[in-house]
Amino acid sequence: MSEMPEPGITPVNQPFWTALERGELTFQRCGSCGGAWLPAREECPRCLAAEPGWEVASGRGRIISWVVYHHAAHPGFADRLPYNVAVVELDEGPRLITNILADEGDLGIELPVVVRIEREATFSLPRFSLA
Known part of the structure; x- marks a missing residue:
């Protein structure tokens, strides 16, 4: 059995991974235009303003x-x-690539989900279950 690949942790995305270790899913929001996104970036993808802030997501x-x-x-x-890879849009707007903890036959577009932060090897990952 091979080891799981580790995430590429950088100074820009370190707050995301640190928050997951605390049991919180976070995302970045622009203080200028209000845009919200994942993954972490140094500037807003909408208006290019620097120094975005971090917010804790509801997990829904x-x-x-x-x-x-x-x-x-x-x-x-x-x-x-088999395993799934999904795109989830958080209630706050950002989208992330993740897994849904459900059988593939139970998955569907627009179904509500809730985050489940799970420990994987030496890091934590945000996965989702059906709400």
Whole structure:
């Protein structure tokens, strides 16, 4: 069995990963235009203002899209086949790529979900379950 790939933690995204360790899902918001996004960036993707702030998400959202993998994209995922990779839009607006903790037959566009932060190897990940 291969090890899971580790996230690329940088000074820009470190607050995101630190918050997950505390059990909080966070995202960035622009103080100028109000835009909200994930993953972390040094500037607002909408207006390019620098120094965005961090906010704690409610943890609620909806499924935008998903795919089910039947061949592992990385050897560390081989024992999890089949597994899903989904896009979830948080109630606050940002979208993130994640997993839905449900059978593939239960997944659907617009279904409400709630975050479940899970420990994986040496880091925590935001995954979602059906609400």
